[in-house]
Amino acid sequence: MKFVIGEKIKEKVEEKGVTQKAFASAIGMTTRNLERFFERSDISINQLVKASEFLNYDFVSLYLENTANGKNIPFLAKENSQQYKPEIRSSDISIQINIAGDVQLISKHFPDLLSKLKKEAEERGLHLA
Numbered sequence: 001m002k003f004v005i006g007e008k009i010k011e012k013v014e015e016k017g018v019t020q021k022a023f024a025s026a027i028g029m030t031t032r033n034l035e036r037f038f039e040r041s042d043i044s045i046n047q048l049v050k051a052s053e054f055l056n057y058d059f060v061s062l063y064l065e066n067t068a069n070g071k072n073i074p075f076l077a078k079e080n081s082q083q084y085k086p087e088i089r090s091s092d093i094s095i096q097i098n099i100a101g102d103v104q105l106i107s108k109h110f111p112d113l114l115s116k117l118k119k120e121a122e123e124r125g126l127h128l129a
Contacts, residue, residue: 004039
């Protein structure tokens with residue numbers, strides 16, 4: 001049976017009692033396109049992150065753990081992966097980094113890259129959330 005991330009997101013929308021209009025607006029789409037969104041098994045990382053933030057649930061990890069390509073990506077230690085809890089205050093700034101390339105190379109080198117980035121950030125008094 002094929003994993004359909006859209007169905008999981010729809011379940012959480014219904015569980016939280018969120019209107020489809022509010023959810024569609026939060027992830028940057030129209031309500032007209034939302035029904036197709038809920039049927040999709042592949043959803044962009046940006047939409048997964050927006051859905052995670054809005055519904056306070058980690059759909060990114062859920063997606064990666066249940067798809068063939070996602071299972072190849074190693075995870076750093078994580079706590080309570082099913083509950084997404086952003087710790088960004090309104091005075092903070094958030095930066096997104098997109099990494100493109102071969103999934104095997106990214107999988108191999110990403111943990112080291114992230115570790116170095118974290119060390120450099122902490123040396124400058126910054127925090128990676």
